[in-house]
Amino acid sequence: MPGYSVVLGMYAFGLEEDGHYAQAEDTGRNALTLEPLDCWAHHAVALEMVDASALLWRLHLCNVDVGDRWKELAQVWRNHADGKTYPFNDWHAAMGFLGAGLDSELNALVMRMQQSAADSPCAEWIDRIGLPLVQGCTAFWHGNDGKAVELLLPVRHFCGVFGGSHAQRDIIDLTLIEAANRGGAQDIHQSLVNERLAQRPYSRMTAGFLSPGQSSA
Incomplete structure (x- = not known):
């Protein structure tokens, strides 16, 4: 049927x-x-891995040492991130590869995403959202905060079309706020913090962002 x-x-x-x-x-x-290529089935079978990536990334933003957890998670992602089926999952796989220091796996994933952007059923999601998110988070991880802001800022306005919950997509704003802070883009930082304060006034992470020039921790 x-x-x-x-x-x-x-x-x-x-x-x-x-x-x-x-x-x-x-x-x-x-x-x-x-x-x-059934995205719902992929989502059901892989939901725990996405949450694990998001949690470890949040802890990284708060300067928490997560030990070897990135490595364990990245090994699991190696069998699931194909770069063409669901860019939301690929983005979280990229987090795992970054955390574990698996540059070769990350580069291979990006290459598959670039190839799939031409002919995958998810081509538009990959090109407009998936690749900028992966590349923006990669820039952030390696300390290129200006590049991270440049890549992540436009994506936040339409990232909802490629899936995930508000809490999962919140990683974009959290990373963007920290990148703007570290990179000295204080106008962007303050604007995003004010927006977040209005939306999540009781968030502990929001309170940690209120002092420009200071880490969210």
């Missing part, structure tokens, strides 16, 4: 959200057998 893989993928996600992990994985993999 046309579209049945999508139904299975959405069902798998619901099972995962309710804590039925084994059944969710089986259902998601059945969906992928029918349609390897």
